[in-house]
Amino acid sequence: MALRAGFRDPVHAAQAVFRAAMDALSRPACIQALAPALTPPEPLTAELAGLALALCDADTPIWLDAPLAAVPEVAAYLRFHTGAPLVAAAGEAAFALIADPAACPDFVAFAQGTPDYPDGSATLILAVDHLTDRRGLAFSGPGIRDLAYLEAAPLPADWSARLAANHALFPRGLDILLVAPGRIAGLPRSARLREAAEA
Amino acid sequence: MYVAAKGGEAAIDNAHRLLAEMRRGDPAVPDLSVAQIREQMRLLVDRVMTEGSLHDPDLAALALKQARGDVVEAVFLVRAYRTTLPRFGASEPVETGAMTVSRRVSATFKDLPGGQVLGPTFDYTHRLIDFALAAGELPEPAAETEPGPDAGHCPRVTDILGEAGLLEPSPPEAGAPVGDLTREPVDYPADRAVRLQALARGDEGFVLALGYSTQRGYGRTHPFVGEIRYGEVELEMVPEELGFPVPLGRVPMTECQMLNQFRGSGAAPPQFTRGYGLVFGQCERKAMAMALVDRALRAAELGEAVSAPAQDQEFVLAHCDSLQATGFVEHLKLPHYVDFQAELELVRRLRAAHEAAISSAGEPVREAAE
Amino acid sequence: MSAAAPLPEPGYNFAYLDEGTKRMIRRAILKAIAIPGYQVPFASREMPMPYGWGTGGVQVTAAVLGRSDVLKVIDQGADDTTNAVSIRRFFGRTAGVATTTHTSEATLIQTRHRIPETPLSEGQILVYQVPIPEPLRFLEPRETETRQLHALAEYGLMHVKLYEDIARHGHIATTYAYPVEVAGRYVMDPSPTPKFDNPKMDGCPALQLFGAGREKRIYAVPPHTRVRSLDFEDHPFRIQSFDRPCALCGAEAVYLDEVVLDDRGGRMFVCSDTDHCEGRRAEGHTGEMAE
Numbered sequence: 001m002a003l004r005a006g007f008r009d010p011v012h013a014a015q016a017v018f019r020a021a022m023d024a025l026s027r028p029a030c031i032q033a034l035a036p037a038l039t040p041p042e043p044l045t046a047e048l049a050g051l052a053l054a055l056c057d058a059d060t061p062i063w064l065d066a067p068l069a070a071v072p073e074v075a076a077y078l079r080f081h082t083g084a085p086l087v088a089a090a091g092e093a094a095f096a097l098i099a100d101p102a103a104c105p106d107f108v109a110f111a112q113g114t115p116d117y118p119d120g121s122a123t124l125i126l127a128v129d130h131l132t133d134r135r136g137l138a139f140s141g142p143g144i145r146d147l148a149y150l151e152a153a154p155l156p157a158d159w160s161a162r163l164a165a166n167h168a169l170f171p172r173g174l175d176i177l178l179v180a181p182g183r184i185a186g187l188p189r190s191a192r193l194r195e196a197a198e199a
Numbered sequence: 200m201y202v203a204a205k206g207g208e209a210a211i212d213n214a215h216r217l218l219a220e221m222r223r224g225d226p227a228v229p230d231l232s233v234a235q236i237r238e239q240m241r242l243l244v245d246r247v248m249t250e251g252s253l254h255d256p257d258l259a260a261l262a263l264k265q266a267r268g269d270v271v272e273a274v275f276l277v278r279a280y281r282t283t284l285p286r287f288g289a290s291e292p293v294e295t296g297a298m299t300v301s302r303r304v305s306a307t308f309k310d311l312p313g314g315q316v317l318g319p320t321f322d323y324t325h326r327l328i329d330f331a332l333a334a335g336e337l338p339e340p341a342a343e344t345e346p347g348p349d350a351g352h353c354p355r356v357t358d359i360l361g362e363a364g365l366l367e368p369s370p371p372e373a374g375a376p377v378g379d380l381t382r383e384p385v386d387y388p389a390d391r392a393v394r395l396q397a398l399a400r401g402d403e404g405f406v407l408a409l410g411y412s413t414q415r416g417y418g419r420t421h422p423f424v425g426e427i428r429y430g431e432v433e434l435e436m437v438p439e440e441l442g443f444p445v446p447l448g449r450v451p452m453t454e455c456q457m458l459n460q461f462r463g464s465g466a467a468p469p470q471f472t473r474g475y476g477l478v479f480g481q482c483e484r485k486a487m488a489m490a491l492v493d494r495a496l497r498a499a500e501l502g503e504a505v506s507a508p509a510q511d512q513e514f515v516l517a518h519c520d521s522l523q524a525t526g527f528v529e530h531l532k533l534p535h536y537v538d539f540q541a542e543l544e545l546v547r548r549l550r551a552a553h554e555a556a557i558s559s560a561g562e563p564v565r566e567a568a569e
Numbered sequence: 570m571s572a573a574a575p576l577p578e579p580g581y582n583f584a585y586l587d588e589g590t591k592r593m594i595r596r597a598i599l600k601a602i603a604i605p606g607y608q609v610p611f612a613s614r615e616m617p618m619p620y621g622w623g624t625g626g627v628q629v630t631a632a633v634l635g636r637s638d639v640l641k642v643i644d645q646g647a648d649d650t651t652n653a654v655s656i657r658r659f660f661g662r663t664a665g666v667a668t669t670t671h672t673s674e675a676t677l678i679q680t681r682h683r684i685p686e687t688p689l690s691e692g693q694i695l696v697y698q699v700p701i702p703e704p705l706r707f708l709e710p711r712e713t714e715t716r717q718l719h720a721l722a723e724y725g726l727m728h729v730k731l732y733e734d735i736a737r738h739g740h741i742a743t744t745y746a747y748p749v750e751v752a753g754r755y756v757m758d759p760s761p762t763p764k765f766d767n768p769k770m771d772g773c774p775a776l777q778l779f780g781a782g783r784e785k786r787i788y789a790v791p792p793h794t795r796v797r798s799l800d801f802e803d804h805p806f807r808i809q810s811f812d813r814p815c816a817l818c819g820a821e822a823v824y825l826d827e828v829v830l831d832d833r834g835g836r837m838f839v840c841s842d843t844d845h846c847e848g849r850r851a852e853g854h855t856g857e858m859a860e
Binding site: 012018026054055056094114118119123144170175188189 | 588589591593598600603604609610634716717720721755776790792795
């Protein structure tokens, strides 16, 4: 089977994806456009693949969730285009790609960083079906002027509790990118979950 | 009408044209070729390659020409070029025991297998200016020697001593990837491989002065030159797809093994410990100084008190790089007038307060204002 | 003044750095944004300009820059200082991006020692060149120690130092690189900007990125983030004030350069931010020494 293509214009495509991720993390819970022109093997989405190709290489072990790990073409695609080692242990990953967000493993499975090096924590990238910043959970913190709202689905039932616990670890903690077709939003560890509210 | 001084592109271009003209010097004097620098300024080329961490005599010679002979500037040119080169992999450790030696001296044994080979050295030359050189006279040809019966077999002094357990063993080759401070930021405490890399790249003058300081009691290490050898070594690499080593070529290097008396600690028996130096070409002074500082930096590992500058790895590693040092020292000539203005305003204010305090009829100056 | 994008220099990758290096720097930037004020170690490359001359800022800019960006570079607030010209030209040559001197037109501004007077807006990025990123460095030179202090949020040393100033001088005698606390956690060096500029960092709508090449650190302040200059209840933080307006454009409450006019004590004070000054003069504002 022929390998699916990577970025047609790697330099500028990677820059565009990075800028979307940077905007997403510097403005938590605020949706940015992200539309990489990729057709990776399913269930890897274009957004998941775009972020992996833009940010990962031999220095960044990637962990794949069960649906992604079950498809050899996904691993072959990522290995070829990024050169990143794919790891079975979630705790060794710099990036985790998650196609089935409702089954996202508990956050403690991933590297949380240390007090000396909080930057050693993992970045989780979850492909959700539904993503809007018009309503949903309310967040405050750096990058947010007053309050920001984000609703995504599907997600684990205890999602709010996980986010609250993650923020409580600050400056340690995971950084989360949520992607849906054409869109990306970030929930860095600095984002503080307020009581759920409707905007 | 006041017009601010403008440092426009034209000014920069003109300055660089002037630099090029000064570099060339008197056009009546023949232009210096890269080959001439490479062949006749060999030790300078070696130093630029060592501190530039790139073995390429022609490139180093060209850098020296471009830099008008300024070593740090030439190292800078080589380093900036080196960063842009693709990396195909890491070589196997060089087998210096199999070196084709041009020079090999030991200060710890009168004679030893392979013999003492004086080779090309300034040692025992009388430092008298040779006016015949100015006249361009060719040197007498060097004497040819018959290869001895054990030529080509020059076991390292450290291997000879090591067999009796008198010398600490060579660190085990763990097979773990060796750190590279040009690819990842130094994390303190840095391991020995990274420290050696920093020292090899480090400024010769700085490393020399630090090594010297250990001899004068600032972190004394009781050193003996076990061996200095200079010659060519084979460089090999194992390509992924082949799985066995293939030769890449031969590189001239200088290795220095210092042996240091060590009275032992709780864990280690009394024995000699090692300081190590390895450089491109014939940078012998640098290799020796590097070995002294390497041993001094092992103080903590060997249970010795860390009190002298040469034993302090943060101090040594953070300051040994000539490019970092020169960049930051020379950046002081960039405009700082915004900060200077802030300080000017403060000093004026402090002086006004000082004068007011003095003029207030001999009253003592207040310790705190409020 | 704006310049259209010339074609980038052949033989170089877009914005000089290779893609692997950009990825490494980009990852560091993302972590820096997620941990505001924390200094992320990164494998700073040897650049074709000296350490201490903006290699950190240049690497951050090169990693962030895209084809549609409009770049402004200032040094001491001015677009026409030699190092600013040199860095702007570097990106003109290697990235071929459009450049400008107008703060409001720029999407990315690289700076040394100043924050522009024109308020920054949503979507802009300010990249600072940083010589010594560690705010505690001159109190504790050891990286191993300062790392611990940051991990424990133990900033007593800094407060003691500032208070010693007060005891000796009656006020805090730090005029530039005045330490700030970011988002209630990390104490951060704002780079050697005059403390006059510190309030501009607080709640700034632009993303602020800091690059220290020689010291191999990247840190960030996301937009709308609380940046508090360290002070004491009885000695609140205060910025410099000038007792006269700009001699050219008449602006007040801006940072001024003192220009020596002769060797008989003649002085004039003019805006350090050249774009701001020119903009005001174009609008018809004049100062006492305008022609």
